[in-house]
Amino acid sequence: MTIQDRTRPATPPASAVITIEAVSKVYPVRGGVLKAVDNVSLSIPRGKTVGVVGESGCGKTTLSRLVLRMEPPTEGRVLFGGRDVWKLGRSERKGFHRGVAAVFQDPYSSLNPRHRVSQIVLEPVRVNMGRESGGLSRVRLNDLLRSVGLPEAAAGLYPHEFSGGQRQRIAIARAISLSPDLVVLDEPVSALDVSIRAQILNLLKDLQQQIGGAYLFIAHDLAAVRHMSDEIAVMYLGAVVEYAPVQAIYNAPKHPYTQGLLAASLPPDPRRPNLDATIFGEIPSPIDPPSGCRFRTRCPIAVAHCAEERPPLRERGDGHLVACHLAD
């Protein structure tokens, strides 16, 4: 196990809705262990969004599962409102589930096909408020549908009667039904058509202003998170390699991996059809990660030293953290 420099993102955890403290998640697998999340720390204050970006196998989905309390961390703590989510009592746990919601990538598999929209959207209300919910729900349902841009008539329909974008609106209505403090958005627009994506991103942003919740926004490329995020964490093979305010990531990315991701998500220009990849090959197996810097096998600027010592995530001014020996 590497002991990393525990430099933390600038936000003080006290004001944060959610704080992840040096969290690791290790799964035993045949032939060793898989370190899916490796010593990640971040925190999100009210009304703010942290984007987590990385390719398949980088640990972003495991991270979201840790935040949602679907898995206990192997090391470190996840704090919700300052309390360790695995040390909550029964009633506090209810409070946690009321306060945290999620929207997933696939609006086809995340909605029960045999439930009407009204049931789907109000299920969190029913489960968490019990009998109190009764009379409230009709009004609340119409409010929710209106706030995600669906007609009231949608309430009586089934998911298959909607397009992908509309289904995602249903999933969002469900997520915000209890005005959560934190919404985990796991690739919420990746499965949608280009012309629909912007609608959903605008909607999410508007809703955040209304309910004031914190967002953890997970994506596989930098294009989608740009509009939403205040700060961005770039992950590679389980660890954060760069963490910075959104402008810094886009205007002055310091880690070679971030630079490569950014080049891949630039707006298209047919006059300069850039096919020169700066990052070669593919992500190595997380069961047997490279020595030293995990990224060195694909890095365009790696030197011998990178194989020997793992670069710590270090602050390079203005809340810009980078884990690279060669970045300055």
Place this chain on the structure above:
Amino acid sequence: MSRAPSTQSRHLLEVKDLRTHFFTRNGVAKAVDGVSFSLDRGQTLGLVGESGSGKTVTLMSIVRLIPKPAGRIVSGEVLLEGRDLLKLSDRDMREVRGAEISVVTQDPMTSLNPLYTIGNQMEEPLRYHQHIRSHSELRSHVLDALKKVGIPVPERRMKSYPHQLSGGQRQRIVTAMAIECQPSLLIADEPTTALDVTVQIQILRLLREVQKEMNLGMIVVTHDLAVVARVCDVVAVMYAGRIVEKAPIVEMFEKPSHPYTQALMKAVEGERDATGRLYTIEGQPPDVRRLSPGCPFAPRCPKVMDICRGEYPPVASLSSQHTVSCWAAMKENGIEHIGLAPGVAS
């Protein structure tokens, strides 16, 4: 743009007024409704559109793999070097597929058989189409194809099973399989959608290199204009079963003329308004089972006029290779509507 029907074919592929409809319980879905384009050797055409626009059905009609009995190619011609594929027997069509036309699909995991080694399944098209029987000859052909797509240590990879490879490598294998019988036309259906962004560029580059080296005609179907910008020479934008705009790649990006193309461009560039909101195209793509007689984009179109709701616009030429089907674009470019039947009204 109705030219006199040329009997001698100069084009590698010519698709004329293709219509593929699906006959469902809930009505007829006109998935492809009057698509025409041509493609030469050495040229790459991008077919761009959102889900339901008919881009994949267009491809599948070319190789005649439309799910039966619901789907049917109701009219049109698909001429490959002058020969109408729609008139071939099923048996002759099987000879064309994999030999003259190859397809690379979106998901390399499902297009490879998990129970056979890479070498084993790569030999099959060679046996079937080229009637190669000798083991050493098969092996050398497979090795050549694997080398061409940049697979390291191909001798070892031949013995691997698909699950032992990464997504990018699988897509390289599928590409190798597609080119080993020396096709003249390569069709790639969302070839990079299932891959990580840093791997996507590598695969696009591979497709581009293979296409140039073998002088193939290539059709790339994608929802992603960034893919098109990287590999295509010509782009056709589809909406609700028809091509609404077609132009050489640079011209399309510099002078998009259909409001839908313009909207797509703004969307991929992440354009924002003064209040910081992302530019959006309002509404949803139409249901191709319930199309009105007018332009199907009219309900979402910022430039909609009265005529748009009543009559589908004809194909108008903006330059020698740039065509558009849009009343507003015609007006902006001073093209008169010459009262002729548009030929696409149905």
